């Protein structure tokens with residue numbers, strides 16, 4: 001399928017690793033340029049070696065509005081945005097400190113507000129754009145054990161997505177969310193390794209999806225670039241489960 005992305009510019013937060021990295025690679029493969037935003041400088045420079053001039057590095061923390069304004073000010077053309085940066089704290093409400101709650105909401109939800117608001121003026125001027133937010137099955141879709149702060153932040157993303165979709169549909173701006181199940185990324189591998197029993201943990205993660213395995217990041221990026229492209233021109237305010245049946 002041709003996504004007609006040639007010479008379009010897309011900003012991707014969390015571009016250095018996991019799902020953000022996979023979507024950056026797929027965008028460049030489809031002829032687009034990527035503005036790769038991440039606070040992890042090394043991962044950005046590693047990806048730059050692969051994607052070269054098609055990958056513009058923006059090393060910043062998405063929770064800091066001052067850094068967003070300073071570092072992204074020189075961007076002239078922008079056709080869409082993927083909000084992917086996120087963290088996955090574990091535990092129930094009693095395990096969650098006020099600091100962890102604030103950090104999770106800040107990183108997973110407030111960062112999307114800040115980055116999207118920053119690009120909004122440009123999107124409005126262009127009268128055309130697509131925003132894709134990465135939520136999760138652990139959200140308002142499904143209660144998942146020991147994901148209290150995480151699920152709260154990811155449910156917020158669904159509300160934010162629908163709100164932007166209705167406010168800006170007539171302005172030519174589409175906004176959608178995707179809700180992955182478990183995906184094999186660096187942060188997931190860390191969760192497995194740091195568990196009490198990594199072999200059992202991996203088995204448990206695989207069996208959460210009814211198809212019996214976790215996803216590769218590349219299985220998630222296909223849906224993201226469909227939603228960025230004009231192939232999905234009639235889709236806005238939608239929430240897509242991409243979860244191997246985890247939500248069933």
Ligand SMILES: NC(=O)c1ccc[n+]([C@@H]2O[C@H](COP(=O)([O-])OP(=O)(O)OC[C@H]3O[C@@H](n4cnc5c(N)ncnc54)[C@H](O)[C@@H]3O)[C@@H](O)[C@H]2O)c1
Pocket residue numbers: 013014015016017018019020037038039040043060061062063084085086087088107111134135136137179180181182183184185186187188
């Ligand atoms: N891996 C999964 O199983 C899974 C499932 C559902 C949803 N998700 C969501 O997908 C997104 C990507 O997850 P992943 O597994 O690829 O994670 P990852 O940790 O492998 O990559 C996330 C990237 O975001 C960056 N990042 C984190 N906080 C940042 C900040 N404040 N500013 C700038 N960059 C920041 C990290 O440096 C990292 O490069 C997250 O929002 C996550 O919640 C992941």
